[in-house]
Amino acid sequence: MQSGNITDYIKVKKIREGVDAINTLPTIPVTLEKIFSILEDENKSARDLENIIKYDQSLSAKIISVSNSAFYGLRMQITTISRAVVAIGFTEVKNLAISVALMNFFKTKAKFPGFSVDKFWLHSIGVGIVSRMIARISANIDAESLFTCGIVHDIGRVALCAYFPEEFKAILDIKNQENCSMLEAEERYGLKHTLVGRWLAEKWQFPEAFVQTISCHHHPYEQKTFLTAAGIVQLADILVHRTGVGEEPDDSLTWSVSSLKDLELTEDYVSGVEEGLYSLKDVIKETWGSLISV
Ligand SMILES: [Fe+2]
Ligand SMILES: [Fe+2]
Structure with missing residues (x-):
């Protein structure tokens, strides 16, 4: 700590030691929690993922947009999450969903x-x-x-x-x-x-x-x-x-x-x-x- 009084010192010390971290940090966003539950459950399918994503319009619009980008170089036009799963794969859509959900969450904060x-x-x-x-x-x-x-x-x-x-x-x-x-x-x-x-x-x-x-x-x-x-x-x-x-x-x-x-x-x-x-x-x-x- 560069400067400050004893109150600042105690606060920083508590943060460094993780004492206050649990309370200060947010709880996991609901969409992300649901996506992680799929990640860890072998019985979950692409349909379960689609059901989560489709209720989050911003998330699904961004996943569809990336699927249509030059990065994947697809010839067909992707218009739905289920088509994205067929074209770029279930795992890739999962990866994109986690990435975009994290970006969306931290964007405003x-x-x-x-x-x-x-x-x-x-x-x-x-x-x-x-x-x-x-x-x-x-x-x-x-x-x-x-x-x-x-x-x-x-x-x-x-x-x-x-x-x-x-x-x-x-x-x-x-x-x-x-x-x-x-x-x-x-x-x-x-x-x-x-x-x-x-x-x-x-x-x-x-x-x-x-x-x-x-x-x-x-x-x-x-x-x-x-x-x-x-x-x-x-x-x-x-x-x-x-x-x-x-x-x-x-x-x-x-x-x-x-x-x-x-x-x-x-x-x-x-x-x-x-x-x-x-x-x-x-x-x-x-x-x-x-x-x-x-
Ligand atoms: Fe880095
Ligand atoms: Fe790093």
Whole structure:
């Protein structure tokens, strides 16, 4: 804490220790809770998902719009959620529904001078797309779930912005005064987005892979055990920052040689993904940028 009286100190201390976090953070939005219940129940079908989405007009309109975008390159025109399920698949519609529901929820809440929530989501989407790309070739892991892991990886930052505005302002002040990255500013202040994200993920009862990714995507080793999803997202996060999809570059982020080894990836492969991302960048911005800013 840079300045302030003893009351401020106690308040910040309580937040840092998570004492006040549970009360300050919101309850999970109803639509998102319903989508998660489908995610965790093998008996639920595409029809159950359609029934949830169709009652949320904004959600269904955005999913249909993304399905018709250049990103999927479909020849047919998608006009309903059930057609979207047939054309791009049940899992993909689930992924889109989670992403759009999160964006819709934080859209009105996370407004803060000096922080672009639009760029934040573009970054998160870029990380989702690249994480899935890497997961498809690198490890024995459900690649499709990596898209959503990427979408939620920095959720703590948008939660900080929306629900801890004083603390978020202090972090932005440190970033500007010391000309450092957001992550470094959070570390100096003593309240990282990975921790706030963990509180939110636990309160909202996210699946365990999401909780691990949110908490550990900057340090994917927990007690020397490599967390594959967190490791993939760390790599994707760095590549997305480098190529400038969404948020500004962050040179302080690096991956380790052992991470690549654990993911069974080579430097050449990573360079190839980076090159591919440069050509995909405009499509990502075009497809998602218009949705995010609506
Ligand atoms: Fe992060
Ligand atoms: Fe990130």
